[in-house]
Amino acid sequence: MIITDKFARKLRDIRISVTDRCNFRCTYCMPKEIYNSNYNFFKKSEILSFEEILRITKILASFGVKKVRLTGGEPLLRNNIHLLIKELTKITEIKDISMTTNGVLLSKKRAHLLKEAGLNRLTVSLDSLDPEKFHKISGSKYSPHDVLKGVQNAKDSGFENIKINTVVKKNINEKDILSMLDYFKDSGCIVRFIEFMDVGNVNLWEKSDVLSLNDIINIISEKYSVSPLERNYKSEVAKRWSYDGGEFGIISSISKPFCGDCSRVRLTAEGKLFTCLFASNSHDVKKLLRSSESNISISNYLMDMWSERDDRYSETRMSKNSYKPIKKAEMSYIGG
Ligand code: SAM
Ligand code: SF4
Ligand code: SF4
Numbered sequence: 442m443i444i445t446d447k448f449a450r451k452l453r454d455i456r457i458s459v460t461d462r463c464n465f466r467c468t469y470c471m472p473k474e475i476y477n478s479n480y481n482f483f484k485k486s487e488i489l490s491f492e493e494i495l496r497i498t499k500i501l502a503s504f505g506v507k508k509v510r511l512t513g514g515e516p517l518l519r520n521n522i523h524l525l526i527k528e529l530t531k532i533t534e535i536k537d538i539s540m541t542t543n544g545v546l547l548s549k550k551r552a553h554l555l556k557e558a559g560l561n562r563l564t565v566s567l568d569s570l571d572p573e574k575f576h577k578i579s580g581s582k583y584s585p586h587d588v589l590k591g592v593q594n595a596k597d598s599g600f601e602n603i604k605i606n607t608v609v610k611k612n613i614n615e616k617d618i619l620s621m622l623d624y625f626k627d628s629g630c631i632v633r634f635i636e637f638m639d640v641g642n643v644n645l646w647e648k649s650d651v652l653s654l655n656d657i658i659n660i661i662s663e664k665y666s667v668s669p670l671e672r673n674y675k676s677e678v679a680k681r682w683s684y685d686g687g688e689f690g691i692i693s694s695i696s697k698p699f700c701g702d703c704s705r706v707r708l709t710a711e712g713k714l715f716t717c718l719f720a721s722n723s724h725d726v727k728k729l730l731r732s733s734e735s736n737i738s739i740s741n742y743l744m745d746m747w748s749e750r751d752d753r754y755s756e757t758r759m760s761k762n763s764y765k766p767i768k769k770a771e772m773s774y775i776g777g
Contacts, residue, residue: 443505446716446750453676453704455506457494458776459522460514461710465543466580467568469608469637469644470772473580488710491525493730495532497708500740502534504747506706510539512776514710517546523558530559537561541606541777545583547591552598563595564604564633569617570624578614592630604690605632609652618660626687633679633690639758640718641771648759653696654680661689676702698755706747707775714743717752719769 445451462482466473489497498509509529516522522540529538539562540555547565555563567588569575575585595603607614607621621632634657639646661667665684672681678699679690693699707715712727724746729739 442503444744444747446747448701448751448753450702450750451704452501452505452706452747454508454510454706455498455501456510456512456705456707456776457498458513458708458710458774459494459511459516459519459525460488461774462518463513463515463543463773464518464545464581465515465583467608468578468580469610470640470777471580472643475643476773483711489708489712489727489730491528493712493727494525494708495528496730496736497712497714497726497739498529498535499532500736500743501706502532503740504744505534507534508537508539509535510541512541514773514776515543515546516540517542517551523551523554523560526555526558526560539564541566542591543579544588544591544595545581547594549594549597552591552594552600555595556598556600560600562602562604563600564606565592565595566606566608567621568607568609569614570620571617574614574617596629601629603630605630606635607632608635608637609657610637611650611652611656613650615652615656615660618657619664622661622665622684622687622689626685631688631690633692635692636695638694638718639769640775640777641769643771648695651695654691654693655696657691658682676704694755695758698753700753700756703752709770709774709776714746715770715775716746716750717754718775719754719758720752721768721770723770 443451463471466476526538529535538560540560541564544565565588567585568578570585572584592603605625609615625632636653637651658667661684667682667684670681670683679692681688681690713723714726715723729742
């Protein structure tokens with residue numbers, strides 16, 4: 442059965458955060474000052490088991506969910522994640538399983554296990570090829586080389602068209618835009634620039650830090666001739682362009698929002714469902730999964746949840762011409 446929300450949007454995708462932990466401390470996501478040794482990450486018993494994730498995914502698949510993205514925190518910190526992928530491939534309605542990762546744990550063995558288990562697509566995040574800048578942004582001990590090694594291991598295991606996510610912030614890494622495109626031009630990877638978003642509250646987002654889609658295109662046009670490409674499918678979040686035989690994308694949640702086609706629901710590691718990346722409220726499915734509720738009763742709850750959905754945060758954030766931050770879930774918690 443297909444369900445629609447208040448704006449006739451279907452439910453098609455689920456993003457599953459499998460852990461709230463990460464081996465990076467990106468300034469725009471998990472600033473070191475907050476995610477330090479005093480921070481209370483979830484205990485193992487608090488996060489959903491693979492069985493619980495599979496149960497909820499099966500129910501959502503019966504309403505039209507066809508795509509699953511595994512994310513986090515850093516999804517490769519979750520032990521045996523390939524076993525979850527293997528089980529997800531057995532849900533017949535699910536046609537596509539992907540993962541977003543920072544890439545440094547993509548060893549040859551791990552990449553091979555993911556491919557063998559049935560992971561279809563990989564997105565690897567990389568904000569700069571400059572080691573010093575990378576350290577500063579990622580707050581980690583790793584280097585861009587470690588990420589690139591992970592990308593190579595993934596390619597060697599048979600992953601194609603790997604996406605490279607680059608969050609761009611004004612006065613931080615706009616100079617890296619062209620170097621990223623130069624580097625990945627003939628690599629078979631597709632770079633996607635992401636406008637710095639006001640997810641959560643800890644990154645102290647300011648509109649003045651955002652490098653917009655137009656700014657990014659202007660920078661790229663200084664060197665390359667760019668032309669827009671058709672969307673691959675209706676709810677695609679990245680707008681696409683070609684450049685000198687290569688392709689890049691831009692995810693413009695701030696300057697050109699795309700709520701009209703948003704078909705995504707997000708499941709946090711501790712089992713809360715969010716119908717929008719910027720929502721303040723969530724739905725406690727762990728409570729349902731750990732109660733004696735039947736699948737039918739959970740299904741009814743989820744159907745009501747989706748049919749009540751009227752989220753369109755990105756289209757309204759600036760509507761009063763002044764930005765007022767509201768309490769929102771953090772990116773590492775809700776899953777990017
Ligand atoms: N740890 C993995 C990674 O970094 O790829 C997966 C989780 S991360 C939260 C998912 C994506 O969200 C990454 O590509 C990251 O760069 C992006 N992201 C995190 N915070 C962001 C923000 N404030 N604005 C835009 N993108 C953000
Ligand atoms: Fe970790 Fe990804 Fe957030 Fe960076 S963006 S801190 S790698 S979860
Ligand atoms: Fe979807 Fe919310 Fe993002 Fe709009 S703001 S595209 S509704 S997640």
